[in-house]
Amino acid sequence: MNEDGSGTFNVTFNAPNAQPDVRQFVSQHVKVRTISRSGVSVILAGTFDDVTKLSTAQALRGFTIVRRQLRQDERIRAVFVNRHIERVPPAQRGVWTLTLAVNLPGAVRFANRDAERAGNRVVWRLPFTDFREKRVVKLAMRYAHAAAPPPARPRSH
Numbered sequence: 001m002n003e004d005g006s007g008t009f010n011v012t013f014n015a016p017n018a019q020p021d022v023r024q025f026v027s028q029h030v031k032v033r034t035i036s037r038s039g040v041s042v043i044l045a046g047t048f049d050d051v052t053k054l055s056t057a058q059a060l061r062g063f064t065i066v067r068r069q070l071r072q073d074e075r076i077r078a079v080f081v082n083r084h085i086e087r088v089p090p091a092q093r094g095v096w097t098l099t100l101a102v103n104l105p106g107a108v109r110f111a112n113r114d115a116e117r118a119g120n121r122v123v124w125r126l127p128f129t130d131f132r133e134k135r136v137v138k139l140a141m142r143y144a145h146a147a148a149p150p151p152a153r154p155r156s157h
Contacts, residue, residue, distance in 0.1 A: 001051055001102060001103065001104055001105060002105060003105045005049075005050045005051045005052065005067060006047070006048060006049045006050060006051075007047070007048060007051065007103075008033075008045070008046065008047050008048075009044075009045065009046055009047070009048065009102075010043065010044070010045045010101060011043070011044045011098065011099070011100060012041055012042070012043050012044075012098070012099040013041065013042045013044075013096070013097070013098055013128075014040055014041050014095070014096060014097040014098075014099075015040065015041075015042055015096045015128070018042055018096075020035065020042055020044065020059075021059075022035055022044075023058075024057065024058045024059035025044060025046060025057050025058075025059050025060070026057060027053075027056035027057040027058075028056060029048055029049050029050055029053035029054070029056050029057075030046060030047075030048045030053070030054055030056060030057040030060070031046050031047045031048075032044060032045070032046040033045045033046050033047065034046075051065055051067065051076065052065045052066065052067060062080045062081055062082065062083070062131075063078050063079065063080050064078070064079050064081070065077070065078045065079075069145060070142070072144060072145055073106075073109060073142050073143065073144060073145055074106070074142070074143055074145040075140065075141070075142045076140070076141050076142075076143075077138065077139070077140045078138070078139040078140075079136060079137070079138050079139075080131060080136065080137040080138075080139075081135070081136055082131065082132070082134060082135055082136070082137070085132070085133060085134070085135060086132050086133070087133060088128075088129045088132050088133060092129075093127070093129055094127065094129075096127070096128035096129075097125060097126065097127055097128060098124075098125075098126045098127075098128060098131075099123065099124070099125050099126075100123070100124045100126065100139075101121065101122070101123040101124075102121070102122050102123075102141065103120055103121050104120045104121070104122070104141070104143040105120065105143070105145075106120060106143040106144035106145055107119060107120055107143060107144045108120060108121065108122045108141060108142075108143050109142045109143060109144060110140070110141060110142040111124070111139075111140070111141040111142075112138065112139065112140045112141075113126070113138075113139065115139075115141070120143065122141050124139060
């Protein structure tokens, strides 16, 4: 993601029989560049002009994404609200997963849900069952805001 909130995305679904509809990931603010399959994985790559507008794409409409500057950090929260809870059959548990990786414009200081953090990158590995069986799924991250002014220095008289 860039300082202005635009960026690129790569989402990997481990979904054995998935037939993703590219049109579901496209909107005025979200574009798909490529979609490919490798074994049971589907890899979707695209761009967005504003991370807070990702939910304008039909497939992402359940998400609300908010950016907030906190002193020298920036926080991004993505909240998925499930309006149709369903039980996942035991045979599907652990089979379908989602890997979501985000490159940020500053060092990652925090990421929830046991996300992997390295430098300016955060990676979540999430079971799809969370998005089908839970009412709310929250993803949160905080990173060093590169444009933040340095702390004020006390003046000496």
